Amino acid sequence: KPGVMYMALRVAVIGAGAAGLCAARHLLSKPGTFSPPVVFESGGTVGGTWAYEERVGTYDNGRAIHSSMYQNLRTNLPKEVMMFPDFPFDPELDSFIPHQEVLRYLQQYCAHFNIAPHIRFNTAVERVRPVVMETTDKKPRTEWEVTSSDDAGSERTERFDSVFVCSGYKLYFLKWELMHSHSYRHPDPFSGKTVVVLGAKASAIDISMELSTVAQKVYLSHRPPPLTFPLPPNVTETESIQKIQDDGTVLFQDGRVVSTDSLLLCTGYNFTFPFVSGAELGVRVEADFVGPLYRHLMPPSYPSIFFIGLCTQICPFPHFHCQVQYCLAVLEGSVTLPSVQQMAQESDSWLEDRLRRGVPQRHLLRVEQEQWEYCRALANDANFCQIRDGVRALFQEVWRQRRVHPVLYRKHNYRLISDTQWERIAAHD
Template sequence: MKMTLSNGKVAIIGAGPSGLAAAKSALEEGLEPVLFEQIGHLGGQWNQGAPHSGVWAAMHTNTSAINTRFSDFPHKVGISLFPHHQEILQYLESYANHFNLLPYLRLHTRINNVARGPKGQYIVWSVNERQEQRAELFQHVIVASGRYNKPRYASLPGLAEFGGRVLHSFHYRNSADFAGQRVLVVGNSISGLEIASELGQNPTVRVLSSCRKPRYILRKQLYGRPTDCVAFTRAAVYTSRALAPAQVAEDLKQVILSTCGNPADFGAPRPHESLLQAGISMNDQYLDLAKQGRISARGGVAYFTADSVVFQDGQAEPIDAVILATGFDVNLPFLSQDIRDTLQAGTDHIDLYHHTFHPCLPNLAFIGMFPQTGPYFPVVELQARWITACWSGARPLPGREQMEAGLAEFRSFKQRRYETTLHEMATQLAADAGVAPSLERYPELARELLFGPLTPAQFRLEGHGALPGALADYLQCLEQIGSYAGLPLAEPQYQQLQQLLEALPQETTLHLLSKELETQAEPAL
């Protein structure tokens, strides 16, 4: 097979949100992308029916519209607060058309292998729908193939002998497929709760929901606003620095209990007293359905028989089907063994500096390949902007020593935690990309910059890639959730700020914010 030279082009693997953001960012930086997509349509997970999509027919986002978008392309007026998956696919299609990405898209083209080439380049082997193989040498490669496309099947005693239907949540499509059946949903992640809830609203289905570790359950709105706009803020970043993890968890638990209740009050298993031990999930209907008896919430599975499940408390229940909501493994089969070894690629994580670069793999970058709590759209776009700005020379690429230190921090992190969060990732990547909005330039946004949502529009206010219409867009996002710039602090916010000031006296930005907010709160003379 003859190898062709790509003349400095950027190979981008995957045409979902991450890949589209990468292609658009590359063009902004004067780089030419080649966007590979293995099927005949863009959209990634949001393209229901694609082999790599786990979207089901009635699925809506569990993240708000203002956080499920990119920084410079607002949703159409009237979109749902928590959009249907088809609305997100239409948004991605419109994004690709608006920014003229389609000419750079190679559909029906699967990547078989990516390996190191000469002079820091990479050899990319691909095959198209006519089974024509091609090898190309690229100066840069971005892996944007998705984190949630390889189902993880739990190893449960007796499951192999169970005679009913067994499937992963990735393959669930609608409740009608289980009409008249007794269905066990294993796992209480968001997908597990959503599928159990959808089944529970079908009167012909008897639903059992099992979990080894009961979690506290948030609803999709808190205090009248989307939960992702309340929980993921810069204040949350400062709080994690100021307080011990146990204190942060206890404070959050009290918020959940006061707004959503304890699952045990709804007939579900009682979570561990420590939120750090229990964890959090999210769903609007699950607890109410459990209280109504539409979902029978149980503990962990002990074993299966040919036609039943036996729980750890010894109770047995006849069942017809099992849905395993048991997570996903990292899936990078197209990377050479050498690259996977360098990344120390496991089932949960790959070792990267700020989840993006590796010091031993120059000109290779990754987008969205990490487990995260909270919306991904703001973060993957920041990654795309940072990567392409570094490769164009608009931003300095981190040095080897800096990356090695970051890798050491990540290896320590993954020993303690599985997921990162939106607020951790967005604030870090905005700093890396040099696009974090500053108080000095926008003093009237002091309250929202600290306690407001990390909606992507704010990352076009200043820095590389700033846009003149970003402020109006950002303010419109705030209005959509009933938040307005310039309002005084609420009492809980004031108390939280004072707590942070006492705990973090060295944080200059916090003190500037405090002074600005005090000025705004003073009565006019």
């Protein structure tokens, strides 16, 4: 209102991976509304899971190694689809790039928008707690008490007006006699061995193909339907695992029994936010589901803490780009939220509809083709640019190509030639 003085909002961002950097970039673009953010990063570098680490398990300081990159990973989305809409990749790169190039891109993004001075590296968030404040007009306002600790053991507690949770997924399952894809780095340790790979999504197929170059035999175990593309001669597709028997052999659903040297789980990751209480926020925080959240982003009772990037089977960087801008519009007041009761009802109705349709809990946040309408609705409400139709069309073409052949699809290169069109181009030398 004219003549009213406003204090710039202070925002905490948890994580300096792609989502956290995106949040910081847009917060810094609005200095009249937001103070420079404080970005908490438990590691020593930006990039999150894209920061490759040869070691697995924990760092010397006891903190978990977050990266799930393996040595030869290449993206399964072309850079033309994967990029943040306001920051393109180097056009000289091939469309499907190694993980080192994605990390370099995120480092360049960080440098271009001068984010690094606002990151507290080697600093973990221990607790996030809402504190309801009384104001002069008697309307309660929520502040957020954030407690963090650094590698020196120093702990501090600060107050913020909002929190962006951008800490990604964590390891789903890991025991000493098994290995999760999170801990896979390269195929050499499996040379001459028999390996059972559980799963049939992108990482399972990529790793199976890579293992086939050194392993004696690879069994690719997954639920129906069967794959529709050829596999290497030493890779056999099998049904799901029924049990691991007492003698260590693997019994599959079809009755086949296999003696294996290694069982590699490519089964996904957990949601884990040990620094927040789901009960306190009024949401469920479980291994494979967080919610119900309004617009997959915020607890209806506390619409100033935002969980960025919970949805799966999406185009991640553009998805973060849309979610962050919508959340900032909520904080600015340019998006007026429904009442708490209406937000809760809408969130509950969405969940009930998914469950009624038989969607298993582990897939509730898998949005796939719904992502485009979701992002379009966020953009319409918050008045920012839509994801281009050409990006959607190219994403769908690559999705189709990947089902035809999980290796050869990466030999293609693409270029966006307008807001609505793309073309296939010759590979770079």
